[in-house]
Amino acid sequence: MTTTGRKARSSHQLQSPPSFQELTMEADTHASLSSYIDLLLDAICVVDKAGKFVYVSGGGERIFGYSGEEMIGKSMIDLVLPEDRDMTLQTARDIMSGRHEPHFENRYVRKDGQIVHIMWSARWSDSDQLRIAVARDITKRKRIEARQAALFAISEAAHAAEDLPTLFERIHQIIENLLPAASFSIALYDDAKDDVYFPYHAGNQVSPSLIDSTVHCAEVIRTGKTLLLLPKDINELRGLADTSSSWLGVPLKSQRGTIGAMAVLSHPDNPHYSDEDRELLQFVSTQAAAAIERKQLLDHLQHMALYDQLTDLPNRALFGDRIQSALSRARRDGQRLAVLYLDLNRFKFINDNYGHPVGDLLLKEVARRLEGCVRASDTVSRFGGDEFVILLENIASPANTAAVLKKIHQALNLPFVLGNHNIGIHPSIGVAQFPDDGDDDAQLLCHADHAMYRTKKSIP
Structure with a gap:
């Protein structure tokens, strides 16, 4: 046989249709391969151009909770968590335009309602008009x-x-x-x-x-x-x-x-x-x-560092910070402010005769009444003992300070019912106005303190 004849016969053999036995062996191989794929923990998913599943391997049920039969024909996007749908659709469009996406992540809602995190590796087959992807459950990670x-x-x-x-x-x-x-x-x-x-x-x-x-x-x-x-x-x-x-x-x-x-x-x-x-x-x-x-x-x-432990009022340190800030605002905006220095007359007598527990109760009640006499933007502080200092911000005129002073006298002159005791007490109060009586906190406190002692000495 000539070489040409051998080549012709070889070509004829290649073009002849496969035998039944060969077809049977090929089908068995595909069936066997499919069963192997179903053993994978990952899922092989094939989605058509409309976004519907046309094939899902056995791993799909482990990941999504749906059987393969249930997923076929379902729209892929319907299973995606609503918050991830826009991102998923955009990525799908990118893949269908020819871009390979090896590590895309999104979240799906399982059949039982739980959220599962998926990492996808996907490609688009232009000849088949199908999107082929591998899904891996990364929820635990x-x-x-x-x-x-x-x-x-x-x-x-x-x-x-x-x-x-x-x-x-x-x-x-x-x-x-x-x-x-x-x-x-x-x-x-x-x-x-x-x-x-x-x-x-x-x-x-x-x-x-x-x-x-x-x-x-x-x-x-x-x-x-x-x-x-x-x-x-x-x-x-x-x-x-x-x-x-x-x-x-x-x-x-x-x-x-x-x-x-x-x-x-x-x-x-x-x-x-x-x-x-x-x-x-x-x-x-x-x-x-x-x-x-x-x-x-x-x-x-x-x-504890900034408030008095007995009355829970701002202490001397916090008052210092607040008056510095208030003075800065007053200078900037051309406002007035006032400092009231208050002392309780005969407080030592009350402590000695009724005991320190009653004295403590009195100081607490005085603190509450003082807070009720001023605005939320003002500051009532306790400097120690029976001394209280009040900062009044944004005062329109000295007459406004006088009105607050009158209100405090009226509140503190009412009897204090402390346990079985009915106690009366009267305050001595000194006032300093900014800018009339001082330009800084030290001057204002000194002026108010001296004014308070003058008032105290005038009491018979």
Whole structure:
């Protein structure tokens, strides 16, 4: 046989149709390959140009909760978490235009309502007009990353926040990134009053009567255990059947016990909270409790340094800061201010005859009455003993100061009922006006002090 003949025969053999046996072997190979693919933890997903699933491997049910038959024909975007849909559609358009996307991440809602984080590797087959992608469940990894990020952020907030309200707001922002919520609350337990109060609440509830957060936060604090109320639980509590929100409360535990609780209410159109969410929030709450307790301690120490422990009025140091600021404003805006120096006549006699506990009660009541005589923008301070100093800002004229002076005399001249004692006391008050009687705080205090002693000496 010639070489040409051999080549012709070889070409004929290549072009001849495969035998039945060969077709059977190929089909068996594909079926076997498909069964192998179904064993993968990752899911192979094929989506047509309209965005509908045309093929999903066995891993799809493990990831999405739907069987392959249930997913075929479904629109891919309908399973994506609403917050991620715009981003997902844009990425799909980019892939269909020819861009390979090896590490795209988004969130899907499983059949059971839980959120799953997916990392995709996807390509577009122009000849088949299909999008072929591999889906990997990275939910556990994302939860670990979220925990670490939240712990770091809360620790940073504990050092950076100027005060408790700022810290509460920052904790809310951190939790919002972990668990989207329609409302977020922090409840704290007041040991002295044996009461639960809410120093922070943000967000709008679906209905004000949806759930009594006070009752359930109190339960969380009392038991020291987390509480998860699913929609059916809330509906049973309300006697209705129209709620799709869930409520999750976790205790804030510190070294000295449970100091409060954090609570979140889910959006009605979002999946309800799960046991995994409960575990996540509880884990983060430990760090939040430490941050809150630390800020409480710092605030308490600062309060002790700036406020009188008996009357809780600003002390001499805080008064000094406030009068300096007030003088700066008065000079800048051309305003007047006044300083009143007050002393209680016969206070030593009351201490000696009725005892120091009664004297302390008297000083507390005097402080409350003085605060009732001035505006919120003014400052009533205790310098020590029975000496009080009052700063009146933005005074239009000396006549305004005289009106406040008269009000104070009327308030303090009324009897003080302290336990079984009915005590009368009269103040001596000296006044200094800015700018008439001095240009700085030292001059004004000195002038008011001397004026007070002159008044005291004039009393028979």
